[in-house]
Amino acid sequence: MTVEQRPHIVILADDLSGAAESAALFLDRDVSLGIDIGVLQSDSDVRVLDLGTRVLSGADAAARVQQTVRDLPSHIRVVKKVDSMLRGNVAAEVETLLEGGPVVFAAGLPALGRTVENGVPHIGGLPLHLSGRWALEKSQPPTSIADLFGHIPTVAVGLEADTRELTAAMNTGAVAVFDVRSDADLDAIVAMSAPIPGVRLVGTSALAAALARTLQPRTVSAVAVEPAPTLIVVGTAEPVAAQQVLELERYGATHVRIHIDDLLATEADPAAVRTAVDTGAAILTVTGPVDPDRSSAISGALADLVAEAVEGRTVGLVLTGGETARRVLDALSVTTLHPIAEVHHGAVVSRTAAGAYVATRPGSFGGPDSLVAMTAYLRGLDNTQSLSHSEALA
Known part of the structure; x- marks a missing residue:
């Protein structure tokens, strides 16, 4: 054209x-x-x-x-x-x-x-x-x-x-x-x-x-990513997310739970998140009663914690929930993304201008293995392998 x-x-x-x-x-x-x-x-x-x-x-x-x-x-x-x-x-x-x-x-x-x-x-x-x-x-x-x-x-x-x-x-x-x-x-x-x-x-x-579908199609080749430790940030209260987190734990990801009150009081320790990421794949979730009036403050505090935990490191990010994803990328000063692949409907892998990989997905999307599949993609693994201590990072 x-x-x-x-x-x-x-x-x-x-x-x-x-x-x-x-x-x-x-x-x-x-x-x-x-x-x-x-x-x-x-x-x-x-x-x-x-x-x-x-x-x-x-x-x-x-x-x-x-x-x-x-x-x-x-x-x-x-x-x-x-x-x-x-x-x-x-x-x-x-x-x-x-x-x-x-x-x-x-x-x-x-x-x-x-x-x-x-x-x-x-x-x-x-x-x-x-x-x-x-x-x-x-x-x-x-x-x-x-x-x-x-x-x-x-x-x-x-x-x-x-x-x-x-x-x-x-x-x-x-x-x-x-x-x-x-x-x-x-x-x-x-x-x-x-x-x-x-x-x-x-x-x-x-x-x-x-x-x-009205536009000219093209052949798409599989995009290989450089495997890196991965942090999965679950910023949604959708019921399906709980099962998705359980599946991640089953496949070896380390789970870090932060209580809402500690998060908002800035008492959450980024060192705990960094240590969990060192195992290969870490899940970060927020516990405590869900209060819609505090959702924006929670997303902001969660984003600040993630940014501090990954600062200066090469870490793949899996971000669920639109507001959480945006706040995390804002905290990391990311202003553009280049989409490269879709793991499943709505689960999209993009690359930042700095070369980091970010996978995003609406909170209500995906089956029980959704987060496992997204994490495996960023880790360069087959879904059937353990997500922790992989030789892919050696």
Whole structure:
């Protein structure tokens, strides 16, 4: 492709693990690719930006989105990536996008059983608001997409519509909302939207995947990493994480538990973490009662502890939970990532400008062996081998 023919895509994510998840979808496409943290810096064909808006107020999130899209040239195709369980400031961010042009909203992630049916988001066949998956959120889950958007006008558009009908619906000033039951639905939505000038696509990483499928594929070779001791930082309270940690222990990783009160009082000892990392693979978790009001402070203190523990050392990092991942990389002054591989859906390995390896993953993703697989990749091991005292580091 000539320079003029290269795609120009910017994907805006609200946290780092979601940004990496979206970027990985373009690894097998004939494009240059980069993840920027905080502000756009790269000149890649596909740029994925972690805006860090998940933890902001609605007003601050909207302002950050507005500032970013305001400076983008008109030929840039904008995709707003949202959480597959619709957490965060989805409505505020979409309202800001709607002020600048037409918006299509398609929020399903069919690969993980997250769909939208008759305007109602579902997880594993259950309506989102009945699934219990918002138990750690400060607010209540939306009962429908219309409920999510509140005063923002929406219009339901069927998959049988064509571009002309979609354009007419959006000309009313409303967000065009689609049901999503399959990846084929998302392919149809992307195709229907493509001819509309200035349209912004809003959805999960599955919508970004549908856009990626419109681009020229390329052959991807396996990327070998230089094995290094690995620190797994579990910054999520998702129930699946407990089983994933148990599997890591079974495979030989050393577990360091830090109580929330000690962490916030800066009484946690980074030497204990460094010693655990010396065994080859270490898990760092936080114990104590989960309090959503303290989540930001906990993530910040955890990030500072990790940065102090790995300072001056070559350590691979596995980071679960978007806010934790972002805060750790901020503490390490990492501003760009180059994605190189996807271990499984959403589990993405990237390289920093300094050459270190970082694997990130949303907290709710992956089966019991997810963290084992991510750690094994960074260690250069087969999953069946012990993760500790490996000859790979000799």
